[in-house]
Amino acid sequence: MTTEINWTEFYDPSITRCAMNEPRIIGNLKVATNANVLIVHPTDEPEAKFEGRFPDFESFLQPMTRITEWDDWPSETLLACSECDSIGLSECDECEGEGCPACDDCGESICGTCTTTTVEFGPVSITKLYARNISKLPRPVKWGVRADATKDAPVFFTFGSDGRGAVMGCEPHA
């Protein structure tokens, strides 16, 4: 039951609080979040102690159990971006070299088109960047929202045989 996920694809240099590219092993689950997106799936890897607290992801995902309608996540092709060749990152355009605050020193910044273009999931808008990254998770990927979801609600998703997650909505853009 090994699930291969390219966690680094979710890397967002603008978020430094917690990082998608540093998943935690909690019990028999592998969990990663950057506060905008959360991904959870079972793992055989041994639990590892880590510094600090981790968000209560089970409570956050609890509403999933009441969602009865699940739809197919849009395909990677539908979510393609010609601006960044669908990589999501482009060369840091304000780069100041070592210690660059614009890209947190990685030399790359998030594609502006991918972060300002949104995709609708019921009443909720998701940036193309996250929508595309989630579309690459092990299939099938399905999405659902709470019956009373507003535009600020999370979009929940399932992937593979037993993966779960959520992504936060944002302001809609054309």
Ligand SMILES: [Zn+2]
């Ligand atoms: Zn830079």
Ligand SMILES: [Zn+2]
């Ligand atoms: Zn892009």
